[in-house]
Amino acid sequence: DVKVTQSSRYLVKRTGEKVFLECVQDMDHENMFWYRQDPGLGLRLIYFSYDVKMKEKGDIPEGYSVSREKKERFSLILESASTNQTSMYLCASTIGQGSGNTIYFGEGSWLTVV
């Protein structure tokens, strides 16, 4: 059974802390994505990666960075967490380029910054 796993479901962090959100997929997918989901704003793309060490900014990259050192793992980094980054974060992956491939989502990581 294919799987996208987000290692932390619920986190509480302090303002100014460095936060790592990890995502692992076991399907040998080329593309991986990080979204945040907020009430009334829907899903917004933060970053995506189409290959190891490759990354592209999404719609709201400010305050975030990403790392993809291995094909199966895509990490989202909050260098200095702020309260406005309290949100639900979703990781997703697809097999490769081209339209029509199934999007696999993780279960989500709920981050609260206090």
Place this chain on the structure above:
Amino acid sequence: DAKTTQPNSMESNEEEPVHLPCNHSTISGTDYIHWYRQLPSQGPEYVIHGLTSNVNNRMASLAIAEDRKSSTLILHRATLRDAAVYYCIWDNYGQNFVFGPGTRLSVLP
């Protein structure tokens, strides 16, 4: 500007069909439309996807307009477990997914 629009909410009675609409008026000829649904505290779950013609699977049917500017997700017999937020997603070359705002479906017993 790429945009996908959906009604905020819809309601259905149990055992009745439900038609969930989506508009994607600037979609190009090779971009797929996906539908996912999301339960509280979970990630989105795949429902169906298609390109031009109507598509069917065990969960639902997808009717895509001839001009491809709109599509409709059809749940043939709604159950209480179908209550969720349904997202229409415009798949632009597999790297730019344009999410609709989602339709919250309520199913009444």
